[in-house]
Amino acid sequence: MSVFDDPGKGMENTENPEFDSADLREIKLIDCHAHMELYRKSDVEKEIRRAKNCVRAVFDSITEYRKAHVHKSWELLKNHFGFIFPTLGYHPNEAKRGNWEKVERVEKFLLDHAKEIVAVGEIGLDFYHATADRERENQLRIFRHFLSIASELDLPVVVHAREAEEIAIREVERAGVEAYFHAFAEDELAKRAQDAGYIGISTGIAFIPKVKRVAEKVSLERMFVETDSPFMSPFRGVTNNPCNVSVAVRELERLKSTEADEIVSAVLKNVRDFFGVEL
Numbered sequence: 001m002s003v004f005d006d007p008g009k010g011m012e013n014t015e016n017p018e019f020d021s022a023d024l025r026e027i028k029l030i031d032c033h034a035h036m037e038l039y040r041k042s043d044v045e046k047e048i049r050r051a052k053n054c055v056r057a058v059f060d061s062i063t064e065y066r067k068a069h070v071h072k073s074w075e076l077l078k079n080h081f082g083f084i085f086p087t088l089g090y091h092p093n094e095a096k097r098g099n100w101e102k103v104e105r106v107e108k109f110l111l112d113h114a115k116e117i118v119a120v121g122e123i124g125l126d127f128y129h130a131t132a133d134r135e136r137e138n139q140l141r142i143f144r145h146f147l148s149i150a151s152e153l154d155l156p157v158v159v160h161a162r163e164a165e166e167i168a169i170r171e172v173e174r175a176g177v178e179a180y181f182h183a184f185a186e187d188e189l190a191k192r193a194q195d196a197g198y199i200g201i202s203t204g205i206a207f208i209p210k211v212k213r214v215a216e217k218v219s220l221e222r223m224f225v226e227t228d229s230p231f232m233s234p235f236r237g238v239t240n241n242p243c244n245v246s247v248a249v250r251e252l253e254r255l256k257s258t259e260a261d262e263i264v265s266a267v268l269k270n271v272r273d274f275f276g277v278e279l
């Protein structure tokens, strides 16, 4: 989740946001990372309905962040489980506050639902939004805490890393857990991240040159495609939706000279290996 990022600073082309998802629909796309609970409350059902028309599953990173409490998000989405596959985590932009009472509450909720989630996340480090030493220290301690919970539960983790990618990779390696570095945008570290886990290529690929370079470097065997909805819209002024995962697939097709169905089957295999979900 890129909480503070403007949704919709994407491409100029706003003619038809779902310009080419029709033929990709047959292939059955998957959005490997989104936050359906973070739309305006009155829009959640509508956005899920829309997503159901063009993707076969959404992997939703339910994560504690300010007033977006995990237990509330869970209630909002649980009727759609089976289409939505939930994870539970603690966002670094919350973790920087170092509120351990909150950490304990989220941890308890996570442990109570450990059998229903497919991963722990998103968790991680965001030094872009945490500039004070104290905040970074809080993030690191809470990140480690959830890494150890994941390790005990034998669950993989969904990681948010921004301006702290190298440390996040090191922590994941140290914890010995399977990791999915979502919306990864540090091309210099793409190879290292790929050795440590899977890389999420977001719809940001449409307008962020660094994401294009990451995509060029990462192999399909270690790749997920995601929208990070409602954030990261590839279309300026339009809120993102899992349907737009087709934009990432189309761009990958071009960059990697690979057919869409090959990309989608690689993602399917990765989803099975990483989340343990057969689709």
Ligand SMILES: [Zn+2]
Pocket: 001, 002, 033, 034, 035, 061, 122, 182, 228
């Ligand atoms: Zn996210």
